[in-house]
Amino acid sequence: MLDIKWIRDNPEAFDQALAKRGADALSASLIALDERRRSVIQSMQDMQSRRNAASKEIGAAMAQKNTELAEKLKAEMAVLKESLPAAEEEQRKLTAELNDALSRIPNVPLDDVPVGKDEQDNAVARVVGQKPGWNHEPKEHYEIGEALGYMDFERAAKLSGARFTVLTGPLARLERALGQFMIDLHTGEHGYTEVSSPLMVRDDAMFGTGQLPKFSEDLFKTTDGRWLIPTAEVTLTNLVSGEILEQDKLPLRFTALTPSFRSEAGSAGRDTRGMLRQHQFWKCELVSITDAESSIAEHERMTACAEEVLKRLGLHFRTMTLCTGDMGFGARKTYDLEVWLPGQKTYREISSCSVCGDFQARRMNARYRNKDGKGTSFVHTLNGSGTAVGRCLIAVLENYLNEDGSVTIPDVLLPYMGGLKRIEKAA
Incomplete structure (x- = not known):
């Protein structure tokens, strides 16, 4: 299986390798799929960071007896708690989709392999x-x-x-x-x-x-x-x-x-x-x-x-x-x-x-x-x-x-x- 990082860094070389094997260019679609996956991962990380920060802020608000702020933060935490599982599921789905696509792509020929059809x-x-x-x-x-x-x-x-x-x-x-x-x-x-x-x-x-x-x-x-x-x-x-x-x-x-x-x-x-x-x-x-x-x-x-x-x-x-x-x-x-x-x-x-x-x-x-x-x-x-x-x-x-x-x-x-x-x- 090929490395998606290598494909991102070398899209032209990847498509040229596929062309040598008689296959269509795939770098654009694979990189777009990986971008969606990375975006979801980043969103998950942001939500997790915000959840951790909000948890500390709730403690501080409670210590200051700021009930209104604490309740507001708890409501935000509840939304995050509901959103994270959906994001995690989307991340698993996109990762599986990307891995499946990569698993069906042939290997890249060495430079000295003759180019031909059959x-x-x-x-x-x-x-x-x-x-x-x-x-x-x-x-x-x-x-x-x-x-x-x-x-x-x-x-x-x-x-x-x-x-x-x-x-x-x-x-x-x-x-x-x-x-x-x-x-x-x-x-x-x-x-x-x-x-x-x-x-x-x-x-x-x-x-x-x-x-x-x-x-x-x-x-x-x-x-x-x-x-x-x-x-x-x-x-x-x-x-x-x-x-x-x-x-x-x-x-x-x-x-x-x-x-x-x-x-x-x-x-x-x-x-x-x-x-x-x-x-x-x-x-x-x-x-x-x-x-x-x-x-x-x-x-x-x-x-x-x-x-x-x-x-x-x-x-x-x-x-x-x-x-x-x-x-x-x-x-x-x-x-x-x-x-x-x-x-x-x-x-x-x-x-x-x-x-x-x-x-x-x-x-x-x-x-x-x-x-x-x-x-x-x-x-x-x-x-x-x-x-x-x-x-x-x-x-x-x-x-x-x-x-x-x-x-x-x-x-x-x-x-x-x-x-x-x-x-x-x-x-």
Whole structure:
């Protein structure tokens, strides 16, 4: 959430930032709403001051036996007593209205983020590896998985409806191997602390990372009012909500391997075949909590950690800098890792790494105590996929397909596969 004081002090910069994101100017309406709120607060303070002063004046009048003045002052106190609750209610109403408006405004992009409307305006930051050079025809992952006999969409639909998958045998093990490889890499070599956290959270947690109130349609809600997490970013980031951390203990780096749940509202007709866009999928999440000075460098580091997963799997990919129109709601800058899928003959997103500045921290009220002892500052938060396990499985199937329809296991996953080096058609 953005700071209304910053908006008041920088209305042109704020409106320009919104324009880069394709949104209308809002500074005038927000500042007008804040002026009304501030006016009511000032009126309340004046009434409270007058009430305190009148109370003393009544005592003085009574001491001087000036009954007429005392009664006049008491009548004034009665009016103030009636007026203050109404003013307090108006102040609460205007504050809630302002906070709601601020909570729906996206973050301000960093200056080096390319300006654009959609994914067509994203910029290539780097390309890693080469596309596989085969003589045989590539296939899409669902063709490969179904032909092997270990990927079943019909049974998944029988159980749960569309956008679910049942994996069995070696494909189920391959999915598990990918997740274990990722979490071992990030904890063993990249310095992240593994976390096992809830898959259901309260409203406050979803609000803290920006899913609520604007994106409720993208979420699943339980009958008792909790939300299924769309990503472990929600729980990992909210670990520090409401806390004051010590600056010299930063950065904090967390990782978790969890299921994620998304309603995919608005995606009707998109990626209906296969596993690309599911209601439930595994993801290895990365979250960093830093001070204000370190977040930009941490963003580069986090992206490199996610890239390392794809490098060790021998997958060709490119890292894209997202333009202002394609970035997520809470991001100031985002890198997307797009893996090459031979079956689709295109790149597809497999990881998204974002730096959010203090945008989420303001919503969570998460701060750190400055080393110089001069007060506190909001932490900066970062999140990224390290990576999406299901999409990584898709990439392995399509890039390691053999001419006979079997799939070779990447070397880095062999320790997790119980001696299996190749997945062949079920007997």
